[in-house]
Amino acid sequence: MSAAPSGPIIAPPRQRLGDWAMIAAVAGLVVASFVTLDIQWAALFAPDSLSKMGEFVAGFVPPDLGGPFLRKVAAAAFETFAMSLVGTALAAVLGLALALPASHRTTGGGITAVREAARLVLNVLRSIPELVWAAMLVIAAGLGPFPGTLALTFHTAGVLGRLFADALENTAPHPANALRENGSSAAAAFLYAKLPQAAPQFLSYALYRWENNIRAATVLGVVGAGGLGQLLYFHMSLFHFQQVATVLGAMLVLVALVDGLSFAARRRLTR
Amino acid sequence: MSANAPELRDPAWSRRVGIALAAVVIAWPLLVASEFRPWVLVGSDSGHAAMRFVASFFPPAASTEFLRMLARETWITVAIATSGLTLAFVLALPLTLVATSTMSISALGRNRMPAAPFAVRQAARWTSVLLRSIPELVFALLFVRVVGLGPTSGVLAIGLAYGGMLAKVFAEIIESTDRSTSHLLLANGASRLQAFLYGVLPQAASELVSYLVYRWECAIRASVIMGFVGAGGLGQRMDESMKMFNGGETATMLIVFVLLVFIADLVSAFLRRRLA
Numbered sequence: 221m222s223a224a225p226s227g228p229i230i231a232p233p234r235q236r237l238g239d240w241a242m243i244a245a246v247a248g249l250v251v252a253s254f255v256t257l258d259i260q261w262a263a264l265f266a267p268d269s270l271s272k273m274g275e276f277v278a279g280f281v282p283p284d285l286g287g288p289f290l291r292k293v294a295a296a297a298f299e300t301f302a303m304s305l306v307g308t309a310l311a312a313v314l315g316l317a318l319a320l321p322a323s324h325r326t327t328g329g330g331i332t333a334v335r336e337a338a339r340l341v342l343n344v345l346r347s348i349p350e351l352v353w354a355a356m357l358v359i360a361a362g363l364g365p366f367p368g369t370l371a372l373t374f375h376t377a378g379v380l381g382r383l384f385a386d387a388l389e390n391t392a393p394h395p396a397n398a399l400r401e402n403g404s405s406a407a408a409a410f411l412y413a414k415l416p417q418a419a420p421q422f423l424s425y426a427l428y429r430w431e432n433n434i435r436a437a438t439v440l441g442v443v444g445a446g447g448l449g450q451l452l453y454f455h456m457s458l459f460h461f462q463q464v465a466t467v468l469g470a471m472l473v474l475v476a477l478v479d480g481l482s483f484a485a486r487r488r489l490t491r
Numbered sequence: 492m493s494a495n496a497p498e499l500r501d502p503a504w505s506r507r508v509g510i511a512l513a514a515v516v517i518a519w520p521l522l523v524a525s526e527f528r529p530w531v532l533v534g535s536d537s538g539h540a541a542m543r544f545v546a547s548f549f550p551p552a553a554s555t556e557f558l559r560m561l562a563r564e565t566w567i568t569v570a571i572a573t574s575g576l577t578l579a580f581v582l583a584l585p586l587t588l589v590a591t592s593t594m595s596i597s598a599l600g601r602n603r604m605p606a607a608p609f610a611v612r613q614a615a616r617w618t619s620v621l622l623r624s625i626p627e628l629v630f631a632l633l634f635v636r637v638v639g640l641g642p643t644s645g646v647l648a649i650g651l652a653y654g655g656m657l658a659k660v661f662a663e664i665i666e667s668t669d670r671s672t673s674h675l676l677l678a679n680g681a682s683r684l685q686a687f688l689y690g691v692l693p694q695a696a697s698e699l700v701s702y703l704v705y706r707w708e709c710a711i712r713a714s715v716i717m718g719f720v721g722a723g724g725l726g727q728r729m730d731e732s733m734k735m736f737n738g739g740e741t742a743t744m745l746i747v748f749v750l751l752v753f754i755a756d757l758v759s760a761f762l763r764r765r766l767a
Contacts, residue, residue: 253570302524360541366526439628
């Protein structure tokens with residue numbers, strides 16, 4: 221008869237020096253961050269700061285629900301909605317245009333330089349955030365929703381183009397090959413063999429980006445790119461916090477609305 | 492054409508035309524509302540000014556003094572993200588522990604929680620939803636008004652917005668763990684904290700930390716963006732250079748930003764792989 225097992229049933233995890241070094245590095249980063257930043261803890265935890273904060277928060281209620289202001293908010297909300305939808309739609313078109321050269325199978329396999337160049341363009345578009353695009357485009361196109369729309373378009377085109385290209389590369393090659401070997405043009409092979417396979421994924425990605433873009437579109441206005449964000453910035457600069465509260469409420473409603481629409485569209489289109 | 496050739500007609504054409512028309516009808520007011528006028532980019536004075544601005548991107552600014560300033564601002568950006576996320580973590584931890592029902596003693600052995608604990612859970616959940624649904628940029632704008640320009644507002648904005656986000660996702664991760672261990676511990680008299688440390692954490696730890704690291708990567712991006720409303724760091728300097736039409740400086744900062752995000756990606760991927 222064997223002896224009853226002693227000690228824990230599961231062996232404790234082995235501790236490695238590397239793990240401790242990693243933890244120390246992370247802790248060091250956190251400590252260094254707090255030490256080097258000039259955070260005004262004193263101002264934050266001063267005896268009267270709590271009451272000041274309370275006053276500040278109390279300034280938000282009641283939200284301004286007067287007719288003229290609500291109309292202004294509604295107009296700005298529609299502008300934001302339009303920016304997000306137009307931006308996403310244009311991004312899908314631009315993204316698809318860039319995804320074609322960026323997916324190697326549609327370029328015939330041999331043209332890797334074209335693929336790499338297209339991927340580089342997509343990476344650059346994607347790595348600059350919407351707000352930075354908007355700040356630059358406001359210089360080019362003036363204040364208003366148009367630079368905001370373009371900012372969404374450029375950033376989202378980078379994201380969607382990359383996703384579209386990957387989706388195209390992951391389609392089964394046989395239908396397109398069969399069409400090509402039987403004499404179809406490249407365009408016909410793409411439209412009738414590649415696109416039907418990838419279209420549900422394209423739609424799903426585009427809807428997902430739309431949900432992201434409505435969130436981005438609400439704040440783009442703080443650099444002058446139109447919509448609710450511009451209204452928010454304006455009233456915040458004048459310390460009109462009751463109006464700010466209304467605009468914030470409108471942002472939350474708009475985001476929830478688009479999430480709902482996107483959910484409904486996803487159910488209908490990708491069934 | 493022979494009589495028995497297939498009829499060359501698109502059976503779906505009426506549907507296609509209908510969809511195309513509907514798209515135009517929907518797109519028109521949207522294009523008007525977003526003031527979609529691409530020609531202003533090429534024709535107008537601002538278009539020309541923009542061209543000059545873009546042309547001045549080359550060569551990017553590279554004087555030693557400028558680069559030294561940039562290194563300092565880049566560190567501030569990283570520090571804002573790290574401090575903000577630490578604050579968010581400190582805020583999220585209690586919210587998560589309150590919001591999850593996995594460690595509820597009052598729910599043991601029955602299907603529903605009593606009213607009072609249920610209300611407390613819902614309150615914690617709604618707090619995190621509210622914090623999460625306000626964009627961090629809006630928090631930054633608010634704090635810039637309250638505590639003034641500088642990194643403090645950035646840290647607080649990330650702390651609050653990401654605190655809500657972390658609390659929500661942490662709660663979801665914990666709720667998705669197998670409850671039998673924690674319930675067994677609780678039923679045998681363990682405290683809530685013991686149940687969390689020995690019943691929940693071993694199952695959820697790697698996922699929790701992985702999400703935290705992913706959020707750090709997002710926080711770096713957010714802290715650059717918040718600079719545009721005056722929360723310090725790289726974004727604030729970028730905003731200043733753009734407003735002064737200094738293309739060379741803008742170009743260098745864009746390059747530094749892209750590199751920073753790339754490095755944060757790498758670090759985050761490395762940490763998550765190590766922890767998995």
